[in-house]
Amino acid sequence: MPLFNVYPLYDVTPVSGKGVYVYDEKGTEYLDLYGGHAVISIGHAHPKYVEAVTSQVSKLGFYSNAIQNPLQKELADKIEVLSGCKDYELFLCNSGAEANENALKLASFKTGKSRVLAFSNGFHGRTSAAVAATDNKNIIAPINAQQAVTILPLNDIEGVKKELEKGDVCAVIVEFIQGVGGLDEGSAEFFEAVDALCKVNNTMFIADEVQSGYGRSGKFFAFQHYNVTPNIISIAKGMGNGFPIGGILIHPDIEAKFGMLGTTFGGNHLACAAGLSVLNVIEEQKLIDNVNTMSEYFIKIAETIPQIKKIKGRGLMLGLEFDFEVGDLRKKLIYNHHIFTGGAANKKLLRILPPLTVKKEHITMFFEALIETLTEVETTVA
C-alpha cells in the first residue's frame, strides 16, 4: 500500500540517534539542528530517557483514564515546580493540535461564547478549531471553515479591543514566538494589553507554548518574558522528546466537570514516564541555562555574517533571514555538510531548533558549513 503523499521528503533515512546527532543506515552522521520540528529537547536516546521509557514499558505501558495513575500527578507537580506556574491544573493529551483543540473548547465552555481571535501567520495545529485559527487557506478544509474565527495582525491592539468588546469572543490564542510562520513576535506592550483586554471582556487568553515551551525560549515558557497570566497554556513538542504527549495547563477559574474533556491515550503510563524523565533531565543538566548561553553564542556569530539580514527568535528557537529563498541552502547543508535545519512559511528564513543540549562545538560546525555554503553560492552566481 503506498503512503498518502503529503510530505515532500529529503532523501535521508535516519535509523538511530545520539545526543544532537542522527545516523543513517550507512552510519553517516548528521548534526540535528532542527530536532524534528523542535521536538527533541534533551537529545536523541538520552540514557536516562531510554532507561525511564524501557523500565515503564516493561511494567505497564498503558491503562485508560478510568483508574488511578499516580504518574500523572507526579508529572503535573514537576511541571509546576519547573515552570513556576502555581495554581494551574493539568489535562493530558497526545499532540499540540489536540492541546489547542481542548484549550479552545474549554474557553468556549467557560465563557459560553464561540468566536476565536488569532493572529496572522500563526499556526496552532490541524484539528478542527485549531486549524481554523490560522490564515493559511491551504490547510483549512470546508468543514473547518464553519468555525467563527477572526485573524488580526500582531500588534494591532486597537483591533483586538474592538473585537473583544463585541462580546462574543471566547478565546484569544497566540504564539509568543511564531514557529511555523517564521519567528515573528508581538511587542511586550501588545501582549500585555491583550492579556488585560481578555480579563475585562470574559475572554480566555490561550498561550500556545507547543513549540516555544519547555525551555526553548530561554525561560520555561515564552510568555514568561512578559507580564501576562494566560488562562490556558498548551504544551506538546519538547515535552516527550519524541514520545507523543501534549497537555494544557488550566487556570482554576475554569472549573472541571466530569466528561468535559476526555481521551483514551492521553496521560498513559508510558507517556508520563517519558515526560517525567524529560523534566528531570532539564532540571539536572540545567538545560535552560544552556539554552541562554548557547543562544548568546549563536547570535554573536550570526551577527558577523553579512549575508544574514535579520536574526529572529529567542533562546534556541531562532531564525536567520536572508534576502533569498533558503530551500537550496538547506539542501546543501543536508547533503554536503550533513546538517539538518528547518524552513518556515517565510521562505527566506532558516529555522534553528536544536536539542537544548547543543554545545558550542556544534554551533561552530554549523557556522563553518554555512559560511562555506554561502561563499559557494556567491562564487557560482559571480
Ligand SMILES: Cc1ncc(COP(=O)(O)O)c(C=O)c1O
Ligand atoms: C505553535 C504550534 N502549535 C501547535 C502545533 C501542532 O502540534 P502537533 O503537530 O503536535 O499537532 C504546532 C506544530 O508545529 C506548533 O508549532
